[in-house]
Amino acid sequence: MHTKAIIAAMLALSMSAAAQSREPVAPGEDHLQPRNVVLVHGAFADGSGWRRVYDDLTARGYRVTIVQNPLTSLADDVAATRRALDRQDGPVVLVGHSWGGTVITEAGVHPKVRALVYVSALSPDVGQTTAQLYDGYKTPPEFVIDTHADGFGFIRRENFRAGFAADATPADVAFLRDSQVPINMAAFSTVLKHAAWRSKPSWAVIATDDRAFDQRMLRDMAARIGARVTEVAASHAVFMTQPKVVAEVIDEAAHEVSAAAR
Template identity: 70%
Template sequence: MSNSIRTSIAAAAAATLISGAALAQAPQAVKNVVLVHGAFADGSGWRGVYDDLTKRGYRVTIVQNPLTSLADDVAATKRALDRQDGSTILVGHSWGGTVITEAGVHPKVSGLVYVSALSPDAGETTAQQYDGFTTPPEFVIDAHSDGYGFVLPEKFKAGFAADTSDADAAFMRDSQVPINLSTFATKLENAAWRSKPSWAVIATEDKAFDQKMLQSMAKRIGAKVTNVKASHALLMTQPKVVSDVIDSAAREVATKKN
C-alpha cells in the first residue's frame, strides 16, 4: 500500500472520529411545545403561534382547559405532557400561567414560558398575586350565580383584546369560555419555576393585569423578560414575538442539558 493511500485512509478515519465527537457534543434539540390557554378563551387563540412553531419544526400540542378547577386544568395539561416524546417547553397565557406552574413539575418539562401570565408559589393562591396591585378599570368580570365568570361583554375589547380588529374582538367576546371563579382561591401544591428555567413575554398595554404586577411576578420567578407593545391577547396579535421566545427557550434548555 502506497504512502498516499495510507495517508488518505488515516485522514478519512480521523474525519469520521471528529464528526462522531461533534455529534456526541451537539445539543439535543427540544422539539416539543405544549401551549396552555387562560380564562375566558380556548386553545384556538394559539393558532398563530402554532403555525409559526410548526414551520420551525416543532411538535406543538394545544391543551383545551375545561376551566372548571385548577385540578381539572392541571390534569388536562398533564395528559398532553404524557403524550410528548421527550423534553418539552410548557407555555401558559394568563390563568394558564397558574396551570403550568403546578403542572410544570412533570419530568418531561424542561422550561416554562409565561405569556402575560400568573405565577403563584407553592402554598399560594392565584388571587394572592393581585395583593397590592390594582386591576385596570377596562377589565371587568361578570360573575354569575353559579360561580362562573365572563369578561363583561361591553368591556371585552378594551380589557382583553384592544389591539385586535373589531371583528376578531367580537368573535372572542361571543365565544368566551367562562371560568369557575373558585379556582382563584385554590392553593398550589407545586411551583415548577423553582426548579425549571423560566421566560416571560409581557404585553405592555395589558389591561387584564396591573403592569407592575406582571413585572413583579416575572422578577420573582427569575424569568428572562421580553416586553412587547400589545394587549392581553398578545398570543394572537404578537405570535412571532411569542414564538421567538419559545424558540429561544428551547435552544437554551438544549444547550444547558448537554
C-alpha cells in the same frame, strides 16, 4: 421509462428527508433541543387563540400540542395539561397565557418539561393562591368580570375589547368575545402544591398594553421567578396579536435549555 424512474426515486428520497427533518425527539434523548411545545390557554378563551403561534412553531419544525382547559377547577386544568404532557415523546417547552400560567406552574413539575414560558401570565408559589397574587395591585378599570350565580365568570361584553384585546382586529375581537369560555372563579382560591418555576428555567412575555393586569404585577411576578423577560406593545391577547414575538421566545427557550444540557 428510465428518466421517469430516476425522477420517482429522487422524489422518494426528498420525501424521506423531509419526514426525517420533522421527526420528533425520540424517548430518552433528553440531551437534545426540545422539539415539543405544549400551549395552555387562560381564562375566558380556548385553544384556538394559539393558532398563529402554532403555525409559526410548526413551520420551524416543532411538534405543538394545544391544551383545551375546561376552566372548571385548577385540578381539572392541571389534569388536562398533564394528559397532554404524557403524550409527548421527548422534552417539552410548556407555555401558559394568563390563568394558564397558574396551570403550568402546578403541572410543570412533570419530568418531560424542560422550560416554562409565561405569556402575560400568573405565577403563584407553593402554598399560595392565584388570588393572593393580586394583593397590593390595582386591576385596570377596563377589565371587568361578571360572575354568574353558579360561580362562573365572563368578561363583561361591553368591556371586552378594551380589557382583553384592544389591539386585535374587530373581527377577532368579536370572535373572542362571543366564544368566551367562562372560568369557575373558585379556581383562583385554590392553593398550589407545586411551583415548577422553582426548579425549571422560565421566560416571560409581558404585554405592555395589557389591561387585565397591573403592569407592576406582571413585572414583579417575572422578577420573582427569575424569568428572562421580553416586553412587547400588545394587549392581554398578546398570544393572538403578537404570535411571532411569542414564538420567538418559545424558540429561544428551547435553544437555551438545549445548550445548557450539552
